[in-house]
Amino acid sequence: MGAMSGDDVGKAVEGCVAALRPAVDRDWERVAAGSLEWSCRQTAEHVAGALLAYAGQLAGRARDSYVPFSLTLDEGTDNAGLLQVVETAGVLLATTVRTTPPGVRAFHPHPFGSADREGFAAMGVAEVLLHTHDLTEGLGLAHAPDEELAESVLTRLFPHVQPGPAPWPTLLWATGRGELPGRAPVTDWRWRNNLVIPTERLALTGIRPDAARDLRLGGDGGLTWIEGGPYEGTREAAGFLVKGYEAGVHRPEFGVFALVRQEDGRAVGGIGFHGAPDEEGRVEIGYDLAEGARGRGYATEAVCALTEAALAREDVDVVLATIEHDNTASQRVVARAGFVRATLDEERIAHEHHAVDTGLRLYVRRA
Structure with missing residues (x-):
């Protein structure tokens, strides 16, 4: 398994958009995203905002806090337009990861105050994989993420979690979204960038x-x-x-x-x-x-x-x-x-x- 890269971000976003595109004509506002309190619309907006924020943190070499900006969609943006924003934000993060030198770190609070380009790539992929699961669960769509991407997220953001029989079910369990035989349910979790x-x-x-x-x-x-x-x-x-x-x-x-x-x-x-x-x-x-x-x-x-x-x-x-x-x-x-x-x-x-x-x-x- 090589270094986590911008290509991994692109692959995760591509899978997200492909899974959600069949449901763009449905009302995402009135459907909860799986077990989340957010609606599907709110969750998709969160994914786009997280990708953009990670790109901004890394590109701006943020030192002590989040760069003070956020994503705002044009009034009337439909679900298809929202997916386009997710794709665009994914490209921005992927490009930033590719062009950032390996030793550069930028602010992220969990748990040691910073992350490198692999950490931001992993966090972006985690946001996409996990929330695509939430969205497809709420919308009743099929979703089968890349197991290698899930394993990359686990080894980079969940080094304190013992590997399970397969990466994707383990990642779902580690984030309170599923069960794993022989392990207690997870009710509180936080990923961990390297120190x-x-x-x-x-x-x-x-x-x-x-x-x-x-x-x-x-x-x-x-x-x-x-x-x-x-x-x-x-x-x-x-x-x-x-x-x-x-x-x-x-x-x-x-x-x-x-x-x-x-x-x-x-x-x-x-x-x-x-x-x-x-x-x-x-x-x-x-x-x-x-x-x-x-x-x-x-x-x-x-x-x-x-x-x-x-x-x-x-x-x-x-x-x-x-x-x-x-x-x-x-x-x-x-x-x-x-x-x-x-x-x-x-x-x-x-x-x-x-x-x-x-x-x-x-x-x-x-x-």
Whole structure:
């Protein structure tokens, strides 16, 4: 599965219009859109408005809020005209996604305050797929969305949701629109764009499950790497991320991040957590760099940023790092990042009760 693109937005909009066109002569004002409180007319207008808004956010590089504009239809616009507006707004978003560089982010509130071009493409596709379902359900029309589009939305916007037997039923369940065997109904949901933590020279960019899967299989994860990257530790960490996602225990804020140089957009390494915090508020980090990026302070910069972000959370009290006895370079990195060597008693407890390898030194930094 490649990067989510403007073509995906176009494909979703094309399917929406094709599904709704047979009903353009009906009264959409008096028919509820599936389980929504909106009418079919209101829902179709919402789809057009969302596509236009996403295009505006991304094109305008909105920083802290929504760009202050909205969609207003000409008086007397009929349903056929409304579908034309949906198509047009879809083209605008698709074109904006295609022409926006990969590292650019713009404001969106959920959950970390911004999204990149893939995030906006995924949100646009989600709006189209889900509300086409609502509209066709209300109007009694057939609707069979592209399963690959549904899977793309899930891996980018619902990384915290365990994959189900098929992508489309899982997406419907995850958004409170259907049932999934063995899972409780969803009554409250929110999609999640990936987290990016900026530093002076880097952007710690959250790796999504689909990109992690590609890295695990030997690909580049949709990133442009410097020579020698990604290092093996990043690929191994990506594999653990995929396992967590498939098991339904992945928490994106405690996932894996690519270290992307802000000056040229190239990835130089990876950093991340070994999992979510335990019941004692302990979380462990690991990191690596491509050989060509070593000796420039990137690792220290990244470890400082990720550690401080973790310790700012209420559910984290201690950040741990385990390092080989002879890896003095990595030991210096964590020392510069404010970590101290654990006491002998702390190391004993880590070895006996937390399965820490006895061949590793334990370093800690507390809130």
